[in-house]
Amino acid sequence: MIKKLSLISLFTLLPASFYFAQTTVxxxxxxxxxxxxxxxxIDLAQSGNDVTADKIGYFQFVDMQPGRYLITIFKPTFEPKIVEFDVTADEKRKDLGVISLNPSPTDAGVLVIDDSAGDNDEGGSSMQPTIGLLSSGRDVFQSVTAFELGAYWFRPRGIENRxxxxxxxxxxxxxxxxxRVxxxxxxxxxxxxxxxxxxxDNITPSEYTFGNLGGVVYxxxxxxxxxxxTSLAYSFTNRSYFHRAMATYSSGLTKNGWAFTFSGSRRWADDGVIDGTYQDSYAYFAAIExxxxxxxxxxxxxxxxxxxxASNxxxxxxxYDLMGKNYNAYWGWQDGEKRNSRIRRVFEPVFMxxxxxKIxxxxxxxxTISYQFGRDGRSRLDWFHAADPNPTYYRKLPGYMYSGFMDADSDGSTDITDAEQAQFNAYVNQWQTNPNVSQIDWNSLYSANILNRYDMNGNEQGAVYTIVxxxxxxxxxxxxxxxxxxLASNWKLNLNFNYQNLKSDNFREMKDLLGALYANDLNAFNNDAPNDADNPGRRIMEGDRTQYSYDLLRNTYALNxxxxxxxxxxxxxxxxxxxxxxxxxxxxxRNPLYADSKGKSDIYDAFDAGIKGRVTYKIDGRNFIVYNGALFSLAPTLNEIFINPRATNLITPGVENQIVNSNDLSYILRGQILKLRLGAYHTTMNNATEIxxxxVDISSETADxxxxxxxxxxxxxxxxxxxxELGAEVKITPTLSANAVASYGDYRITNNPTVYTTDDDSVERTGSPVREWGTAQLKDYKVAGTPQKAYSFGLRYNSTKFWWLGASANYLQDQFLDFSALNKTAALYTNPLTGDNxxxxxxxxxxxxxxxxxxxDQFMLNANAGKTFVYGKYRMGVSVSVNNILNNRDYVTGGFEQGRNVNFPESLADANRxxxxFGPKLWYDRGRTFFANVYLRF
Known part of the structure; x- marks a missing residue:
């Protein structure tokens, strides 16, 4: 009986297999x-089984039923590739063609791991487009600008993170x-x-969103x-942290249809390269399917x-001349440990x-439906009717003493006396040797608060120094x-809809009273008026809200x-x-100066629209011409809409949608020996608002x-x-390659925009918080924050024994200081009393x-090396990269002009000192840095 049933089942099921299309891929x-x-x-996402390519690189999957599939191809020292494809009912065999793997930029490139740069230290690729142009994988220009030049704050095409x-x-x-992201x-x-x-990259259209100027990563x-x-990794570095440990587990798809991926890491440093910049960061990830x-x-x-x-x-x-490039004014010694006043604590988890x-x-x-919540807090020192505790406040620097000696000479002499020089030298020595002078003196802040607890009559008094x-x-x-x-075998359609609802709670919280009994919720710049008129006389304790509190609300609907x-x-x-x-x-x-400070503002609505296009002409299988074009508008951000949200509902004067027009044209060669991309681009951004x-000090000897x-x-x-833009990669030998990248840019302002300011002082003087200053003479000023020109040349040796060695030389040009606009208006040289110059x-x-x-201009030299070991199912890799080998400390990574002096006499006097x-505030590169990593995967 059992045999009969078995035979019946066999003959029943065998023909059924032919009713379903089964395809070999x-x-x-x-x-x-x-x-x-x-x-x-080769991993097939819809199956728990892997296959391995044979000696000629061939692989196949059999008995594939109709549906959409995703495979990932892995090989040590190569960048993994994801390929997505469809199997239809009428296909018996499906040829995916040749799948090309590129050398792994993760191994070859400089890892950009600075938190301020997003800890985005790895590159990637995705599926191939249909006509063979590998635009979805990083070409040499993208890879070099991300891993080599990106380590020095280079922004391709000058485009900001926003x-x-x-x-x-x-x-x-x-x-x-x-x-911003x-x-x-x-x-x-x-x-x-x-x-x-x-x-x-850039304005290339995406399948999942309209995108912006800086590309899309999905x-x-x-x-x-x-x-x-399972993957285990440990890294040792001297960048924004010193240690990183990671562990990741992925189950693959089980027979009952479940899949699990978990990952966790910790990054930490007790004290970074920049003095007083400690860090302790964790991360977790879970995906269950x-x-x-x-x-x-x-x-x-x-x-x-x-x-x-901790910040620097x-x-x-x-x-910097006094203390060196690693100096950080935000910390001081407390009980034998470094304490930083500027701490960022952020935790904003995401659930999706x-x-x-498949239809x-x-x-x-x-x-996808997602919810994100959490808290992002940034601390700072605050003071009430007390001296500025910042050790770099200009009156505390030796240069202020030196200028005082010079100004004291009644005979107009430009020399100082021997006694004055000795006094100056002694103060310089104090700055360089006494941390109570050159750093925050926490003991003095505590002492000031303790001594101020009670007045002469024994009444309690509030803090003079606090951490908020x-x-x-x-x-x-x-x-x-x-x-x-x-829609057809060669025609694809994508539709995307997005909705977002935001409620953003913004406030200042009392973090540490520094030994005081309480703090006053009063505005010292407004005659000690209460910050909240509905609650005068409030005593602020640790954890209480103080100074400001408001919500920002936003609803956004987008269709692409x-x-x-x-x-x-x-x-x-x-x-x-x-x-x-x-x-x-x-x-x-309820701010006493602003009638509209409490309650809801009017709704600011904005409508955006845009169009993008890409046309690729395939000259032959290796040569392409690609054009991208985009024209779209961008609604202002919340910070741009509300000029002073801590105090008022006031809408920023003149705020409008930005209008962006961008075009680029490229020639691309994908040869076996030479890969090359040569392109030109032109982008305009109009009607932007910057706050x-x-x-600012806009008083003078004649008028205030x-x-x-x-x-x-x-x-x-x-x-x-x-x-x-030029990116070229040459295969000199099967194991030795060279690459060259050049980015020649010109990013500038093309008009003289109008300048407005808002401040409490103006409300008291004129009854209006807004002052218009006319136009700032900014035409042809350069966009700051990135080198406008950059060049890189690199060599890389890939051994057939799974080890590599690489080096690159990088040259950066045309880095400009960010400016203050108010002192570019006529207010700088116009006497407010007379109206004349x-x-x-x-x-x-x-x-x-x-x-x-x-x-x-600056020159940087980088190098990297590594090796991969394979022991059966175990894979271990060791790599090390070194940036700025020559320890160049003269490279300014960012900075801004202080806008304090907006009057000619004081500005001229300061320039002559x-x-x-009030010289520019600058950040310098950290110098020689390294990143060493070891991992084990099985």
Missing amino acids: YAYVKDAAGKPIENAE YEDILFNGVSMSKNDDG DFSNWGGLNDVTRYPFENV YNTRASSYRKQ KQFSSRHAINFTAFGAPTYR SPNTQET LTDYL GENSNWNN EDVNKDKTLNFASHFDTK ASTEVDFPKWNVMASVFSSYSESQREGKF SRYY QGNALVAEVLSGINKTYKGL YNGVTPEQIARLTAQQKFE TYSY
């Missing part, structure tokens, strides 16, 4: 020179307050963010897409990175639920929907459609989008226009970014005082 894995890659491992898009499962990671939200999760699913955190393995069938799966993702990090101060050149649905033969619909923390607590709900379908059509010689992709946003402020404190906040902390607005600023004003002097500072009181 195959391909060849080769390197960039076309040489077969033996023993490459104009980049990073998505997790369709959800944008850009912050609403300033539009905060990499610290997933810092340390390198194993799970190593290889993006999509990585398009991460798919589907648990089954991660390679089945359940596949109900080959057509439907649900994935849950959670990740976060609790971070505790920008300093004037005088301070994604539904993957019919050619369509996919993925939906500016806190941002965002609650963000996102919904992202992506639909794609093949893109389509791609493939022809034998042409590939055309077009993308359009529209979005609508509503922004509002709700004040919690900066600083202390007020000294105050102002918010400075540049309204209607226009910029242009244009340049040439100050005596002695000449065009030459104005040009001298307003000239933008250009820094010297041996030691300027």
